[in-house]
Amino acid sequence: MGxxxxxxxxxxxxxxxxxxxxxxxxxxxxxxxIAFRPGSYGRYSESVLADQLGALxxxxxxGRTRExxxxxxxxxxxxxxxxxxxxxxxxxxxxxxREELVAEGRSSDGLVYVGVQGMRTWAVRVADGTIxxxxxxxxxxxxxxxxxxxxxxxxxxxxxxxxxCYADEV
Amino acid sequence: xxxxxxxxxxxxxxxxxxxxxxxxxxxxxxxxxxxxEKQITAKAQSDFADIPGLYEPFSLMPxxxxxxxxxxxxxxxxxxxxxGQGNSDPIDGPIYPANPTLDKLNGTExxxxxxxxxxxxxxxxxxxxxxxxxxxxxxxxxxxxxxxxEAHQEMWKRARTDIDNIATATISALDHMDDCGSNDWSxxxxxxxxxxAIAAVPVTDGASLLALxxxxxxxxxxxxxxxxxxxxxxxxxxxxAGAVIAQMRTAITMLANDIASQEAKIAKxxxxxxxxxxxxxxxxxxxxxxxxxxxxxxxKGDLGLGYAS
Numbered sequence: 001m002g003x004x005x006x007x008x009x010x011x012x013x014x015x016x017x018x019x020x021x022x023x024x025x026x027x028x029x030x031x032x033x034i035a036f037r038p039g040s041y042g043r044y045s046e047s048v049l050a051d052q053l054g055a056l057x058x059x060x061x062x063g064r065t066r067e068x069x070x071x072x073x074x075x076x077x078x079x080x081x082x083x084x085x086x087x088x089x090x091x092x093x094x095x096x097x098r099e100e101l102v103a104e105g106r107s108s109d110g111l112v113y114v115g116v117q118g119m120r121t122w123a124v125r126v127a128d129g130t131i132x133x134x135x136x137x138x139x140x141x142x143x144x145x146x147x148x149x150x151x152x153x154x155x156x157x158x159x160x161x162x163x164x165c166y167a168d169e170v
Numbered sequence: 171x172x173x174x175x176x177x178x179x180x181x182x183x184x185x186x187x188x189x190x191x192x193x194x195x196x197x198x199x200x201x202x203x204x205x206x207e208k209q210i211t212a213k214a215q216s217d218f219a220d221i222p223g224l225y226e227p228f229s230l231m232p233x234x235x236x237x238x239x240x241x242x243x244x245x246x247x248x249x250x251x252x253x254g255q256g257n258s259d260p261i262d263g264p265i266y267p268a269n270p271t272l273d274k275l276n277g278t279e280x281x282x283x284x285x286x287x288x289x290x291x292x293x294x295x296x297x298x299x300x301x302x303x304x305x306x307x308x309x310x311x312x313x314x315x316x317x318x319x320e321a322h323q324e325m326w327k328r329a330r331t332d333i334d335n336i337a338t339a340t341i342s343a344l345d346h347m348d349d350c351g352s353n354d355w356s357x358x359x360x361x362x363x364x365x366x367a368i369a370a371v372p373v374t375d376g377a378s379l380l381a382l383x384x385x386x387x388x389x390x391x392x393x394x395x396x397x398x399x400x401x402x403x404x405x406x407x408x409x410x411a412g413a414v415i416a417q418m419r420t421a422i423t424m425l426a427n428d429i430a431s432q433e434a435k436i437a438k439x440x441x442x443x444x445x446x447x448x449x450x451x452x453x454x455x456x457x458x459x460x461x462x463x464x465x466x467x468x469x470k471g472d473l474g475l476g477y478a479s
Contacts, residue, residue: 002182002338005345068349075342076355077335083351091352094409098350119350158350159194166409 004075011067015059017052026060030155032147034140041136046126053114053143054124061119094165101157105149107142114143114150173330179337180225183418186344187221188214191411218415224422228333237323244316251309253302260310260371261317262390275301289461296457303374307454310371310382314443317368317386318436324387325364325432332361332425339406340418347409354407357421362402365432366391367439373446373453380450383442385435 013026021040025033034056044052072080086092099118106113111134113125130139191214196203199210248259252266253273259266279298282290339355347353366388370381406421408414447454461469 002186002341002345004342008345008349068351072342072346075345076339078356084354086352094352154350155348156197159197159348162347162409163194163198166413169409169413 002075004071007071007075008068011064011071013060013063013067015056015063017056017059019052022052022056024056024060026064030148030151032060032144032151034143036136036140041139042131044131046128046130049131050124050126053126054122057114057116057122057124057147090165090169094161097161097165098158101154101161103150103154103157105146105151105153107145109142112139112142112146114146116150116154119154173334176225176229176334176337177222179334179341180222183337183340183344183415184218184221186341187218187411187415190344190347191217194410214411217412220419221415224419225333225337228329228422228425231329232326234323234327234330237319237326241316241319241323244312244319247312248309248316251305251312253305253309257309259313259316261313261368261384261386262320266309272305289464293459297459300452300456304454304456306374310373311443311447311454314371314382314384314439317384317390318440320387320390321365321385321436322433324389325361325429325436327389328361328364329425329429332357332359332428333422336418336421336425340414343406343408343414343417344411347411347414352407353409353414354405356403356405358403359425359428360402361425361428361432363388365435367435373450380446380453382446383439385439 009029011027011029015024016022017024021037023035023037025031027033034053069080069082086095099120102115102117104113104115111127111130113123115123130142134142188211192207192210195210195214196207199206248266250269251272252269257266257268258264275298279294282293335357339357343353343355364387366386368384368386368391371384373380373382404421404424406417408417
């Protein structure tokens with residue numbers, strides 16, 4: 001693997017939830033770590049917490065996209081800030097399907113769910129009673145598991161989609 | 171520039187392509203993967219077996235630095251041949267200080283005023299009078315040869331850059347094709363602008379319209395149109411190892427063709443110039459003196475040294 005792979009693999013993006021209470025880090029392509037401002041975790045209800053995490057996911061993804069294009073620009077020696085326009089029928093097939101693509105992940109106990117469609121519409125769900133049952137470190141671990149599974153799912157589905165749309169490319 | 175690592179980059183490309191294709195095929199094979207692995211691996215190795223061989227000829231390209239001694243020698247020749255008038259390089263402009271030794275021939279006229287006879291007349295007609303033009307034309311010819319060497323040197327320099335760019339972009343493309351964005355990249359083929367055609371260099375010869383065909387290096391010819399524009403950029407794309415490598419093969423073929431076309435420009439100019447020189451030899455070399463054929467019998471005669479009054 002080359003320099004670009006290394007840079008993408010070790011990329012680190014940080015952000016904070018809109019209410020300022022939850023810090024998030026996306027690193028090594030598939031890992032999401034969160035930390036709560038002291039005392040804030042216990043004050044959440046499951047639905048508000050889920051909303052804040054969804055917004056945090058969107059922010060992390062936006063940051064990741066910027067970093068991604070910066071890495072591409074460096075690797076290819078030209079300034080790239082976005083995707084090039086769809087040229088072929090294959091491109092159009094791929095882009096359209098990608099908009100609809102749903103990637104999902106859950107923690108092993110099912111208490112936390114993270115899903116995204118077209119990498120734009122995010123849905124996070126936290127099962128009722130979770131906040132009472134888990135302390136914030138245990139909860140952060142569930143978030144880690146669910147988001148890791150979701151990211152893996154996204155990569156796997158993208159690869160399948162590309163294989164499908166670009167099957168006769170060579 | 172990582173041109174020195176070119177073969178190492180080629181090996182890296184091959185390894186990455188095989189790795190990507192194998193893991194992608196295994197993922198698609200699902201439960202049958204473990205049975206198909208040997209076959210999948212063998213196919214990937216076969217699909218990408220040609221990669222190092224594609225880069226090898228480029229790793230053997232002439233070193234541009236090896237042209238410098240020859241260019242230096244021709245600069246020396248130009249210094250020797252530089253006379254009082256028009257002593258700037260017609261191709262890339264630098265002025266060569268006049269060589270005072272050359273003026274001495276014109277100074278001989280007064281010495282031979284009292285020398286008469288065929289030899290004397292021929293000497294004046296064939297040597298003294300045409301001398302400045304012959305010198306000037308040899309100066310121009312040296313300039314044309316020097317510029318051709320510089321153009322060739324520039325071509326190899328740029329070819330190294332271009333093949334290295336192809337390798338680097340291919341590695342990046344393989345790294346990036348599994349991401350959700352479309353995988354495309356562009357390459358600038360800088361070798362395309364390396365050799366600049368020069369307006370014909372007119373040969374000093376009052377009567378005819380001889381001109382030397384010349385080419386120059388884009389690096390040194392001041393008026394060259396900047397070749398690095400978008401017209402030298404080509405776009406490539408690929409979403410799988412096979413597609414990316416196929417595009418790489420295309421890029422390499424394009425580069426090989428570009429190099430050939432630039433070399434053809436130089437070759438054509440040199441062939442044309444050679445034709446001009448051999449066809450108009452007297453403009454470049456003074457005629458053989460009669461005295462060279464004199465012997466004891468005729469050396470004092472009218473066809474020889476003649477007499478002094």
